[in-house]
Amino acid sequence: MSACVVVGPELGGLDSEWQTLSMSYVAAALSAPGQVKQTYPPWLYWLSQYIHPGIRSMWRYRRRAGELLAPVLGTRRAAVERELKEGRRKTGGPREYEDCVQWLLDAHSSYGKTLTPDQLVQDLFVIMTASIHTTSGTALCILFDLIDHPEAVDEIREEIVRVQAAHPVWTRQALGELRVLDSFMRESSRMHALTQYTAVQRVITTGPWVFKDGLVIPTDHEVAFPSYHHNMDPDMHPDAGKFDAHRHLRKRTGPDVHKFHFASVGEDLIGFGAGRHACPGRFFAQETIKLMFVHLLMGYDFQHTDEGLKGPLYLPNNLFIVPNPALPVLVKARAREVTVV
Template identity: 50%
Template sequence: MMTTLILIVATAAAWLLATIWRRARHVPKVNIEYFAFEGDNSAARYIAEAGSLLARGYEKYTKDGQPFAIRNASDPRRPVAILPLRYLEEVKNAPQSKLSFPLFMEKASVIKDICGPEMTEEAQTIARMDLNKALNKLIQPMQEMVAKAYDKEMPPCPDWTLINPRQLIAQSFARIATRVLVGPELCEGRWLTLSRDYINSVIKAPGVVRHKYPHWLRWVAKYIEPSVHAVLKYRREGAELLRPVLEARIAELDDTAPQTGGEKERHERQHEDAIQWLLEEFRARGKKLTPDALAQNIYVIMTAAIDSTSSTALWMLFDLLDHPDAMAEIREEILRVSGRAADFVWTRHALGELRVLDSFMRESLRVHSFTQITIERMAAEPFTFKDGLHIPKFSQLAFPRYPYGMDAGVNPDPKTFDYKRHLKKRTGADAAKFHFASVSEDTLAWGTGMHACPGRFLAQEALKLIFLRLVSRYDIKHDGEKRPGPDRMMGLFMGPDASANILVKEVASST
């Protein structure tokens, strides 16, 4: 009996090893030019210099309309295809069953392997449909959240005072995101710190898992890896905080059902936040929203909102300090639109009147890039473009975001920071284009098609609220002892120098 059991176990182990070996050896690759470093092609070099390799590939191939491939940090066995813009429409219009953004997210991240599903289809839907529509009602509470962040993080500064702006910016975005996502019930108290704890842990855990566990063994990390245990712990705590709010919202919808014949129409909502949007979307699909699913969806949206937008804001602040002429004009614009009223209540329409600030923000977004590639997709099945370019199943493709924005053929004199560059374009038939959150032909920053960044309008209004308060109420300048250092490079990701301090001083009169 024991001999038979040993034989069965050995056979199963041999089959498993053979399967893993076959999968590791037989990986079809994109049949295009592979562009690599000369000499040292180690993973460490890609972490430090992948951006320069992408830029050289753009000059050599993309500008001539040719694709190329580079090392894929998520799966070195399958290089990522970098495509020129002539493929953009086909990628944009390809169905998800062929070129998939969710599949890319699933395969590029280890989070699903170690923590379960990231963002459900319902969350993607409400991010596209509900968030932008709700902003008209959310600007005032967002303004209040910014004021609370400044009250807490900004010290009294009648004279020049040294501060690190990273905390002020991060707290401002955290409070805005908390109010928008979990509503007034939870926007104060433990959720604010809990969401930050979750974000820190979920940023750390994937790197730990990739380093310590081979691809085929990552599923065990959720059972034995402390960094993964931290993610799951914060997720459980978030679910428990959300539970009473979710139950109360469910009861409200149930109470209205007999009178309305169903749930309230969206324009009649009593609550505008992601808890309500997700609850209604789940119910519309005949599904039950659990506290755990609610917590995970909100956490994922919050992670995307706070981390990348905080980096973008820090870059914008440094650009503002480097261009005092822009700062002076933006301050005057803010004072003009607000009528110099100290208690002015901003609306979305009023924020839209800050056109110089908007153009400045878009220019800063052009010259800095949290990620240097965009519009990432994965082939859910073998895919062939009209010109014959073949993409094998599970191969990743993307477009070059940062090199495109710095291309003189796209943006003339690209190395010059022209804070009115995009304002000058907003004339005639293009008057409604080229604002910060626009998806237009001069930038790939926001992606394209149905997966264009759904949070870009929230980022636009949040950034304006943060900067209008800073510029109108404070004089600001670089720390004379230490200016910001070079950007941090991590593969095809970049980040500003978060250690840099600035000097601030309250202005004599303010709005």
């Protein structure tokens, strides 16, 4: 799903070469830099692009991806020319393409820069590295919580049917009306956030930083907030140890009707960060995950196996927790399935 939004359906289809390239690049990008630091002294890092197999593979993936994206970038430029000629750009009319290739082209053009295939590849691979594992990991946490709280599944399905009857095509507005699902997703992120131990990491670049209570943090020191303690604070979340699917839905009343949705950042949850450094892709993740569960919940039933219940649902990984990707789950097709447009 990330690939389809990032590069469009012509390259991002299932089992496409782009899928293989992007996943291979992400795997190399997450492992090769650490290997370089363990293998070479800092003054030899620059040689890694020539001698380290992981770094060399990253360059190889990047070159091939540039070859695939060059014609796509050409079609986007041609589309922009047509839209300008027809006046659609000035009037806000529908655009031919809505994906990251188009967005990055528009962003570079707004700064008077020419977007090259190589620069496009660099930007897209950064987006893929940031989005693939976080989105899939968060979705798996939500799936585990749905299995553990079957009483919420029927209500979410009823909401999906009701919203789809009013919106035959799943637009962002339609997805925004899935408030019960949204509240469930946010509660799952409170109880089982990937950033369960720390969040809102910062480096003091100009200091020392002095807080109102006199606490001093020297320059070049790193700070972070304890995410788990914040999420389980009873003063912040009454009855914090209980999974409450409607907890965040109840908050969305009056002036707060547009707050406390899954991608919101604020004082109650800090998993997406805070302030102007909050995760810029959180809205993309929100829509992607909702589309996934519209399809999964309407098309399938899920439950743990007896053997699966013997294994841990979540695994600690440094300052993160990850849902156990090896846990077996039983999946059964339902009689009614929905098509996600």
